[in-house]
Amino acid sequence: MNITELLSDSPVVPLVQADDPAIAVETSRALAAGGLKVAEVVFRTDRALECLQAVANEVPETIAGAGTVLSASQATAALENGARFIVSPGLDDGVVAVAREHGVPVYPGIMTPSEVQHAFNLGLDTVKFFPASIAGGVPALKALASVFRTMKFMPTGGVSAGNLADFLAVPAVLACGGSWLTPADAIAAGDYNKITALAAQAIDIARKARGINNG
Numbered sequence: 003m004n005i006t007e008l009l010s011d012s013p014v015v016p017l018v019q020a021d022d023p024a025i026a027v028e029t030s031r032a033l034a035a036g037g038l039k040v041a042e043v044v045f046r047t048d049r050a051l052e053c054l055q056a057v058a059n060e061v062p063e064t065i066a067g068a069g070t071v072l073s074a075s076q077a078t079a080a081l082e083n084g085a086r087f088i089v090s091p092g093l094d095d096g097v098v099a100v101a102r103e104h105g106v107p108v109y110p111g112i113m114t115p116s117e118v119q120h121a122f123n124l125g126l127d128t129v130k131f132f133p134a135s136i137a138g139g140v141p142a143l144k145a146l147a148s149v150f151r152t153m154k155f156m157p158t159g160g161v162s163a164g165n166l167a168d169f170l171a172v173p174a175v176l177a178c179g180g181s182w183l184t185p186a187d188a189i190a191a192g193d194y195n196k197i198t199a200l201a202a203q204a205i206d207i208a209r210k211a212r213g214i215n216n217g
């Protein structure tokens with residue numbers, strides 16, 4: 003399946019943050035075991051690039067992308083190391099251009115109508131709504147979606163098992179992203195079963211919210 007098909011079936015994108023490639027691989031495998039096969043490896047540690055490369059090479063069941071990509075040079079490095087999509091906290095033309103030159107999906111962060119309009123005029127069809135809970139949550143998302151009728155959104159930032167269904171109930175939402183699926187304490191304790199359980203719970207919530215049959 004390609005990323006769009008995977009996100010239609012399992013509309014949740016977990017964040018993988020690690021400073022050790024082995025941990026990034028174990029975390030991604032645990033997520034995939036729970037049914038989440040798209041993972042955003044975030045560029046927030048010194049070894050994030052190695053972590054991305056390891057997940058891309060060693061977890062074939064997962065489509066690995068790079069998150070927290072701040073610059074065109076980071077986007078280039080990510081794509082040279084196996085990233086199959088790019089996520090940014092904000093909207094940067096250089097990051098968007100690099101992703102598009104490589105023909106991979108890019109999900110830049112937006113929070114305001116002007117930013118969505120800029121993304122629209124760059125030819126993008128999907129943006130990350132960030133930080134979703136602080137930026138007005140579901141009501142703000144609905145207001146943006148009613149104006150930008152063709153745009154798809156990926157709410158991220160404050161999404162959890164508790165509000166996932168509310169965000170996914172908005173038809174313009176492609177998928178939700180977040181770190182609640184990969185808690186640092188579970189990773190520190192080596193409790194990967196917990197991550198698999200959180201992934202399975204998210205899939206269950208998402209499929210009920212979307213009316214998707216299991217299996």
Ligand code: 3PG
Nearest residue numbers: 158159160161180181182
């Ligand atoms: C991101 O980079 O997308 C956010 O940090 C995710 O926000 P969360 O930690 O609240 O899920």
